[in-house]
Amino acid sequence: MSAIAGILVTAMVTPALAVTGIAANNSIGMFENLPSYIKPDELAEKTNIYATNSDGSPRLLASVFEQDREEVGWDQISPFVKDAVIATEDPRFYSHGGVDIQSTLRAAAGNALETSGSGASTISMQYVRNIQVQKAESIQDEAERDAAYEEATKTTIDRKLKEIKLAIGLEKEFSKDDILLGYLNIAPFGGRVYGIQSAAKYYFGVNATDLTVAQAASLVAIVNAPNDLRIDWPENIPDNQARRDLDVLPAMLKEHKISQAQFDEAIATPVTPNIVPPSTGCQTANDIAAGFFCDYVTAIVKNDPAFGEDENTRWTNFKTGGYQIYTTLDVDLQIAAMDAVNANVPKAYDFDIGSSLVTVRPGTGEVLAMVQNKDYSADPEVTATNPGASAVNYSTDFAYGGSTGFQVGSTYKIFTLADWLKTGHSLGDIINGNAGTLNLAQFRNSCTGGNGGTYAVKNDGGSNPGNVTVRAATAASVNLAYLRMAQKLDQCEIKQTAEAFGVHRADGNPLGDNPADVLGTNEIAPLTMAGAFAAVANEGVYCSPVAIKRILDNQGNELPVPPSTCTPAVEPNVAAAMVDALKGVVNGGTGAASNPDDGIPLFGKTGTTDSEKDTWFVGATTELATAVWVGNVVGTVSLRNTSVNGQNGGQLRHFIWSTYMGNANTKYGGNQFPSATSDLINGVQVNIPNLAGMTIDAARGAVTAAGFDFQDGGVIDSTQPAGLVDGSSPAGSATKGSTITVFTSNGQLRSVPNVTGMSPSQAVAAITAAGIQQNQIVFDGPSGGSGVKVTATSPGAGEPIRAGSDKLRVTTKAG
Incomplete structure (x- = not known):
């Protein structure tokens, strides 16, 4: 039939074209030179994004599409649809060869060869036109796309001839059923609805x-004029019903596709749509607060070359490729995270408060939960008028739909801790934690060469804990101790250690490596911090976060997905020692309020920035690492000095983390962490020289020669002669490299002699001989007489007393 149709059309077009003024001797050649074959492309289909339910089944989060189409097979379409299309559009579909000669001659005779619709265009010809339109719409370049669309839809004879030739070629390659099926899957049904399955679901x-x-x-009626007869617009329903009742149903009856009874019943049925809008866009995942995670997944597709050579191609593939994307999101954890955030941080408040919770699984990098205190919306009108909605993902980097990050405060100290341990120091090392002004020239930086000037720093709350172990400094988050630790390290290497844990600025700029950065002034996304702590829990191996487990194309074939890349950040022994120190944070330290106290081993670190603008708690078990940030999106309101719905703002991070992880731990549990070796926990103990009576210079030499750092503690009251060393803190022994604070005597103290059993006069002589003035002596009891003896002194023998001022009480008793 196709061959016969070709011959007949070739002969037919000469007089038809002659009517239009085209020379007859050109018409045959024109037709014969047209292309004869068109290959249907993959149809644009919607992409579905899934999370995982507690039973392991997929849960649809959202669908993303340019054309709402779900391609179906022959047996998935009602026979009524097939019969209605054939009866209305092309009654001789199964008997012609791509061109209905009778209809085409009739159209040509009426000088209407270029018209569309049932008059001359067969189903095969309409399918060809839809294929050409689909090809045009897939072109990335806007100008090329518009030109191709114009070419595919223009009402000219040469376009109709090309359509005829291609329809004939199509019928040579495909069966009638395949052509009808392809037509029903590609056909537009108004707006963004394409294909009979999506049309049936939507309308x-x-x-x-x-x-x-x-x-x-009613649906077949729409095909004739998709945007004029679509029935989701009530004003179109009368025209749709007229087309249905006057054209489609009578044609079905005439062609014996339905009985008179079926016809009568259908005519008596009003067009009553049941509009079911498709799940489109990430805002549909807001029911479990997963809109931002969904948006993160779309950003991965846009950014990763695995999905196409450039962003436009990747995004078009995503919206039209019919992908089935199965993500790492755990619905149970996501709901628990949503409940914990919603219970503690309002979506909108007196100031622009923000919050984020992200969970990453150690060892896999899988992102299991991602929640913030806003509803996701990409609509500028919504976000402009609703302070509880946002398009900015607080959890991720700017390049992945996020903000430019937030200062992470003392959570960043773990990278100084890591560098401290891997360079041979220990948790038992002693560091001066008192506030002070630091000489920036003493901070080594092999990247930049260092800085000059001074840096005056205080501890949170103004504390001055003196000499503390690194373990204690970590639990109490002592700023000065960590800065003095950094003085013994290389700032460049601290930065490189952080980078080994996957840490980077959210805005894409390089990490800072100034001394202040030790205290967390870099602006980083919560997802990044969760990934870093997951590496600590994973025995020092960092696994880059991943959100996609698998992707199937529209044919069910597996597509490559971006994998998690796992690389060692620190040795396992170093990670174990880090965990040991960070356990102290949740067991009586600054993060004790975050501990759910459920028996699952965990560690963590608090972070609070200047003016309490941003507050953090990041921690982990062996199974889950979670970062919680609560802070100012815009502005600087002190959370610690602000009440949020009756709760102290500085405590909200702890309430969220403990509540959420308590629930999460019931599902995932957790094991004991490995133990670190003694050299990293306690260090190598070295004897501290006895410095008493030395000059300060001699003491400095003795301390440094023994492998310690010298710290001048200044002048104190002492029994040693003025100007000589009284002693040190610590004394006895300490780990090599510890800071030994040396104190110089002001010579103001005297040591009380032992005068017990002496007579009062003998006691006075001994006391004054020790440098204590007689007017400092106060007798409790007789100061003379036969048989009177001293029974005690206060202060006691060997204890110090300030010369010239303090009173020495001497207790006597008659014999």
Whole structure:
């Protein structure tokens, strides 16, 4: 039939074209030189994004599409639809060879060869036109796309001839059923609805296989003029019903596709749509607060070359490729995270408060939960008027739909801790934690060469704890101790250690490596910090975060997905020692309020920035690492000095973390962490020289020669002669490299002699001989007489007393 149709059309077009003024001797050659074959491309289909339910089944989060289409097979379409299309559009579909000669001659005779619709265009010809339109719409370049669309839809004879030739070629390659099926899957049904399955779901809320005669006829009526006859617009319903009742149903009856009874029943049925809007866009995942995670997944597709050579190609593939994307999101954890955030941080408040919770699984990098205190919306009108909505993902980097990050405060100290341990220091090392002004020239930086000037720093709350172990400094988050630790390290290497843990600025700029950065002035995304702590829990191996487990194309084939890359950040022994120190944070330290106290081993670190603008708690078990940030999105309101719904703002991070992880731990549990070796926990103990009576210079030499750092503690009251060393803190022994604070005597103290058993006069002589003035002596009891003896002194023998001022009480008793 196709061959006969070709011959007949070739002969037919000469007089038809002659009417238009085209020379007859050109017409045959024109037709014969047209292309004869068109290959249907993959249809644009919607992409679905799934999370995982507690039973392991997929849960649809959202669908993203340019064309709402769900391609179906022959047996998934009601026979009423097929019959309605053939009866209305092309009654001789199964008997012609791509061109209905009778209809085409009739159209040509009426000088209407270029018209569309049932007059001359067969189903095969309409399918060709839809294929050409689909090809045009897939072109990335806007100008090329518009030109191709114009070429595919223009009402000219040469376009109609090309359509005829291609329809004939199509019928040579495909069966009639395949052509009809392709037509029903590609056809537009108004707006963004394409294909019979999506049309059935959208307009009537049923699958294509379940459409009634009346419903099928109403949908086929739309094909004739998709945007004029679509029935989701009430004003179109009368015209749709007229087309259904006057054209489609009578044609089905005439062609014996339905009985008179079926016809009568359908005619009596009003067009009553049941509009079921498709799940489109990430805002549909807001029911479990997963809109931002969904948006993160779309950003991964846009950014990763695995999905195409450039961003435009990747995004088009995403919206049209019919991907089935199965993500790492755990619905149970996501709901627990949503509940914990919603219970503590309002979506909108007196100031622009923000919060984020992200969980990463150690060892896999899988992102299991991602929540913030806003509803996701990409609509500028919504976000401009609703302070509880946002398009900015607080959890991720700017390049992945996020903000430019937030200062992480003391959570960043773990990278100084890591560098401290891997360079041979220990948790038992002693560091001066008192506030002070630091000489910036003493901070080594092999990247930049260092800085000059001074840096005056205080501890949170103004504390001055003196000499503390690194373990204690970590639990109490002592700023000065960590800065003095950094003085013994290389600032460049601290930065490189952080980078080994996957840490980077959210805005894409390089990490800072100034001394202040030790205290967390870099602006980093919560997802990045969760990934870093997951590496600590994973025995020092960092696994880059991943959100996609697998992707299937529209044919069910597996596509490559971006993998997690796992690399060692520190040795396992170093990670174990880090965990040991960070356990102290949640067991009586600054993060004790975050501990759910459920028996699952965990560690963590608090972080609070200047003016309490940003507050953090990041921690982990062996199974889950979670970062919680609560802070100012815009502005600087002190959370610690602000009440949020009756709760102290500085405590909200702890309430969220403990509540959420308590629930999460019931599902994932957790094991004991490995133990570190003694050299990293306690260090190598070295004897501290006895410095008493030395000059300060001699003491400095003795301390440094023994492998310690010397710290001048200044002048104190002492029994040693003025100007000589009284002693040190610590004394006895300490780990090599510890800071030994040396104190110089002011010579103001005297040591009380032992005068017990002496007579009062003998006691006075001994006391004054020790440098204590007689007017400092106060007798409790007789100061002379026969048989009177001293029984005690206060202060006691060997204890110090300030010369010239303090009183020495001497207790006597008659014998």
